[in-house]
Amino acid sequence: MCFIYNPVNAQAQIGTITGIVKTIDGKPAAYVSISLVKTNRGTTTNENGYYELRNIKAGSYALKISSVGLQTEEYPVTINSGKTSKMDFRLKENASKLSEVQISSRKSINQKTVSVGKSGIIARDLPQSVQILDSTVIRDQQVNRLADVMKNVNGVAFGENRGSTNDAFFARGYSLGGNNVLKNGARSSIGGSPETSTLESVEVLKGSAALLYGGVTGGAVVNLVTKKPKFNFGGEVSMRAGSYDLYKPIVDVYGPIAKNIAFRAIATKENANSFRDNVKTNRFYVNPSLLFKLGQNTELIVQGDYLKSNYTPDFGIGTVNNKIVDIGRNKFLNTLWAYNNTNTTTAQATVNHRFSDNWKLNVLVAYQGYTRNYFSAERPAANAAGIAARNLTRSKTEEYTYNEQINLTGAAKTGSIKHSFLIGGDADQARTTSYGFKYDNNATTYNYGNINLLAGADTYNTRTDIPATRIISNTFAPVFRMGGFAQDLISFTDKLKLLAGIR
Incomplete structure (x- = not known):
């Protein structure tokens, strides 16, 4: 660890010490403890690695730097009345290692x-x-x-x-x-x-x-x-298993590709049955991401994910004459082929740029595609004799959304009053298409056949064919939104603050 010591004149007539703590790769080191030995004075660095200790009696002290997972260091410092002493530090740890320490420390x-x-x-x-x-x-x-x-x-x-x-x-x-x-x-x-x-x-x-x-x-x-790439190699492979034949392997690997490029790849597969007969879950998820260091103050994160999620629709055991009857919680009253299949794909690119310790820029561009294909009987509602119609519902939806954001954050002072600014804008575009269907009987409704909830499970699924359907209409619903906003957190004192904004 090295430091730079530079006394700077200040207007106040009390001693102050300030500085910035960075990691060995030049990133701000957040939440590192800074304290004066044999005193009750201490603080932690903020998100920018900045720390400040005010109202310190003039004299010589030992300044201690510590954090979970770091070797504690002490450095001599002299506080002069009416001056601000500036001490900057550079840790031996890189940002990725320090990030892991933050997680384990579980700071408030x-x-x-x-x-x-x-x-x-x-x-x-x-x-x-x-x-x-x-x-x-x-x-x-x-x-x-x-x-x-x-x-x-x-x-x-x-x-x-x-x-x-x-x-x-x-x-x-x-x-x-x-x-x-x-x-x-x-x-x-x-x-x-x-x-x-x-x-x-x-x-x-x-x-x-x-x-x-x-x-x-x-x-x-x-x-x-979502989890982000890291510049140190690591990963985890795990397996979850549970009741009703639940099996779910999870793979998570990360590491550097080059000096300024890191990757992360996450994947999981889930298969499960249910306490209800014939109800199944089949899911697959993958989430790759890349981190590019475009300079000391700029980074680009590109990530995407894909989720296939197939469920068997399950409306429960229904009612008889508007009352719940005990026919067995495992009884499946839907059709044997009922399905709800979805596919979700997302892609995002995020640029973070630091103009200074106080001013940052964030730009985000995102896309998502979502499709849903659904065919199932409705919730069974039987009469007093236990007879219920199995009316079918057929639907299909496609949704594509785009999102753009830009956010500028910064800090400034007007006299003794501190300001934390947020200025930004965003836009959303959504294109949703919903399809209408007819059955082979040229009707938009279809009764798959009545069942008797009280007659036993052998009578629930005597039919196994899937009725043919065809698309007869589509409803297209485009949505466009955009806006701009500004916000200011005004700190009159450490305990009196006002947050004001407009959109």
Whole structure:
């Protein structure tokens, strides 16, 4: 570790010490502890690696630098009255190694910035409630679906979609539709039940976030953060197994390709049955990514993923005369061939540029394609005699979305008042096509045959053919949105702050 010592005149009549801590590869070292030995004075570096200790009595001290996984270092420093002493440090560890140390240290999220907030403001200064589920929670709880993660979030309720084939969430009286779920800050469809077992974290920003994201409901915004490439070789291979023939291998490898290029590749395959007869899950997910160091202050991340998610629609055991009867929780009342097949493809490119320690630029371009092919009987509702019609529903949807964002964050002062600025703009384009069908009988409705819920399972699936259908219509729904916004966190003191913005 080396340091640069440079006394700088200051207007204040008290001693101050400031500086910047960087890793050996020139990146800011965040959340490193800085303290004066044999005093109760200390701080941690911020996201930019900057630290500052004020109101220090003039004299000679030992300045200690420490963090979990780092060798503690001490350096002599002299504090002079009315002056600011500047001490910069360069760690022996690189950014990738230090990043791993941050994860294991599990520092309070209140002192970290959250990407869903865009502005680089630490969580405790956001007026909205923020909850973050990190990779430790995802790993320890053996999370597979977004619903598994959201069970940990206060104030968010889970609601099943048609046939238990998708996830649906509600918060503060609002449904969290596709506009309220993001992946790395870009809008993302949850129609295929997003793969969450391989995520770095899930961020939930509760309350209104329309200033930052435009057309979203007021309940909450959920941001899925994927794992990023690293410049040190590593990886993990794991296998999950569970009840009802659940098997899920997961592979995660990362490392450098060249001096300024790193990669990461994640893949998982899931097959499972259910407590319900004939209900199956078949999923495949892959997530490759590349990190390019375009200079000391600029990086480009290119990533994409593909999810194939096939479920058997399951509407449960139905009702008889509007009452639930015990015919056995394993009974399957749908057709034997019912299917809900989805394919989701995303691609993203993100550029991060640092103009200075205080000013940063983020540019994001994203694409997502989502298709859903569905054919199933409806929920059985039998009369008093137990007779229920199995009316079929046939649908097909194609959705293509594009998202562009630019965000400029910075800090400045007006006298003693500090400002944290966010200035940005975004645009969304969506092209959704929904198809209508007719059956061979030239009708848009079809009864696959009545069944008797009380007669026994042998009578449920006496028919196995798939009725032929043809497309008769398509409804095209284009959507275009764009907006600009500005936000300022005004810090009058460390404990009195005002967040104001306009869109």
